[in-house]
Amino acid sequence: FSRDKVPDHLDAIVIGSGYGGLAVAVMLSKAGKRVLVLEQHGKAGGCCHTFNEKGYEFDVGIHYVGQMEEGSILRMMIDQLTDGQLQWAKMDSPFDTLILGDPDVGKRYYLHSGETDYIQGLKKQFPGEEAAIDRFVTLVKKVSKGCPLLAILKMLPIPLVMFLHRSGLLALVCPFFRMLSKNVLNVVAEITSNADLKAVFTYIFPTYGVIPSKASFSLHAILVEHFFGGGWYPQGGSSEIVFQSIHIIQRAGGIVLTKAPVQSILVDPQGKACGVSVKKGQDVVNIYAPVVISDAGIFNTYEKLLPNELKVLPGKKTPQNSVS
Template identity: 60%
Template sequence: MVIAIIYLHKFCNPGLGVGLVQISSPTNGVLLILCMVPELINLPQHLKKIISGFTTNKVPEHLDAIVIGSGIGGLGVASILAKTGKRVLVLEQHDQAGGCCHTFTEKGFEFDVGIHYIGELQEYKPFRHLVDQITDGQLQWASLDNPYDMVVLGSPENRREYPIYSGRKRFTEELKKHFPEEKEAIDKFVALVKKVAKGVSFMAVLKMIPMPLAKFLICSGLLRLFSPFYKMASRSLTDVVSELTSNKELQAVFSYIFGTYGVIPKDASFSLHSLLVSHYLEGAWYPKGGASEIAYHIIPTIEKAGGAVLVRAPVQSILVNEAKEAYGVTVRKGQEEVHIHAPIVISDAGLFNTYESLLPKEMQSLPAIQSQLSMVKHGEAGFSVFIGLNGTKEELGLTATNYWIYPENNLDELVENYLNSSKEDAVKLAPVVYIASPSAKDPTCEERNPGKSMLSLITFTRYEWFEDWKDERVNNRGEEYKNLKESFVKNLVDAAIEIFPRIKGKIELVEAGTPVTNQYYIAAPRGEIYGCDHNRSRFNPETSAAIRSQTPVKNLFLTGQDVFLCGFAGALAGALTCGSAVLGRNLHLDLLRLKIRLKTTNSKKNS
């Protein structure tokens, strides 16, 4: 018998796990063995870096810390610690590092899954300095078009488009062209947004000062007195914009970006909304080379200090000793459990996963842990559609502008009706559709994918609509699941064709991810995109102070968006807060000092 061994690599097809071995039945005396083993393939260095599979011999000795999860919160804090000489091991359950910063490729089309646009990346901004620090300045960014967002209200027969421009002056000027009778309301809105957003620094303060002092600031009223952010945190977005204007259309335009944190305006904190509007006010950017460049440029910093980032390493539990101190983790490797020890354990797996799944049962019941869990709830689940197109962005009319589509301007009512409907009715009601083209945003995409373009579409769904299939095998969940998914897909694709009519007839590939897809690939407990729900109660000062990087379990820390805020910037702020707790120093202040030092140095050079 002839044995033919064929090594395959299907890098990002979610259906086939890397490492899978398929053996065919002998045919004509030939036994075919198909091995998905990326380490044995001559892969580009870029891919090797982010898909290094877990084996015990790759675990560094004398670890200083273990990080569970390789989202930007996990990679960020690992890089920060590595900068101080710490040897850190990052463990990722998926088959590539990056969490929501990863990309996947199918039939020659490359898609981002969570990085769509990022603000505050001007060279003088502290956030830019942080990103440059954790990537050693190697990550490059491309500006989106201006307008960077387009708000679309109404049905196709009665569509109204409102471009959102970057630059505070341009932002207000363009809105006033569409709402000439609302100039005062627009000015007040922008001024209030800027004022409230500046007060977010007090969130970092609350999470790092001793708890008795935090309680004193809250109970005495001093916090709300000195922080506009916490003064407005309990006010809903709907209430505030209604006070500014009675124009329903302008209220919707003021509120449109609620989709970036997943809470409808009447339940959303105006303070959080102010942060998001302010975050993009001076522009929006996208990583050159795609979202996977983020992990690719962070990992060398971790490795340089003797650490490692290993994938296909599902952490089963956090090891806790009799003194209630975390001292390592267990990783499932085939049918075995591997114990890895370190004096510090950091979780980027999210509050619910960490407290309800990874900790031993006796630790889960601790009053302090139950108290934190009672303060938050799961966020809404997401539904994504990825469209592969034949043609360049010029041929298809695609631009580096994000589209936010709403059937009407009554946003609260639209979303509430949708989320309270049955899954059969929900497929007809999509109250918000986000559409963007990663290929149009990335100037290097044409080099990697000549003649091809991509669109990403996102809306919200209820986890309960797909929950019945959570335990079924990926890509084998049955006809009912497939039909439900395709019903959502059809309506979302139709919405994309309405915006970009030239893509009709050019669609080669359509893939979709449901809440149970998110549950499987990014370990989101209920398919949520933004972790813990970002409703108003999340921004109570008491909640902000209680949910911090330090946990009730000694040597166990939290990082990422559940610590601070959602999204790339919010998760990195969580990493900075976590690094501060681990190292015992205020890294937020260090970042501000770095900004001042660099600004002074540049001024001297220019003079």
């Protein structure tokens, strides 16, 4: 980052180059907007970036991705965000191995690609648990199908959504909402008493970072169903996702700059975001744009980047003030 690298006449500034930030920058760029992406670290991409150690390249977040077969909705979305230049390699089946206990002598269980092979593979490894496996897979499929309803609810008036929730209608018509308040551990315990099978059913929890006793089964079901078809890996490594995306931003006149720690979001007298301040050595550089998008996370955005007068929202309390 340096001030002279910032393009003139910016349409938007994106704080953070995790793939959420890069994706929205790409979409704006495809709409003809000039976007500046600012990343405080030395590499762009967040969990998509890679690092080298002793001649080997390591990724930091993307170990494999599901549903990347040709023609899938997710594949079409990624193709749009990378101009179709990113290629995906299908992983071998089994695509994952679960080891319980010591890595050398512990029990090993294998997860196969494809729903049929996934189910049959588990049944061969857990004889006598066929009914539990069928019940688990059926529940996962029913619950995960309700996920798209979340997007529809976001387009409805908030009072209507609150009514549907408080009246119990959402839970009544959709298993996804019915299972939201049930944790993974309790649901799995109702399906089987086999400790190893419970571990297989719940093993994917590090993907979303919440232990099974505290994780919503609806969230868990989305991830399990996502990998029924197996795993894919971006050819060339996860940094290829970043590379192909940045190219689109640059083509539209924008740029992605690293080592650019944003200190605060600037607001005009009407309280509307109008730019950001970036620390450069001992100096602070102000950059202006009509749109500011934060991909730094909700807590970082509200607690570290917004001016004090904008931190207090209806229903949010701070040590200085409270509004109900």
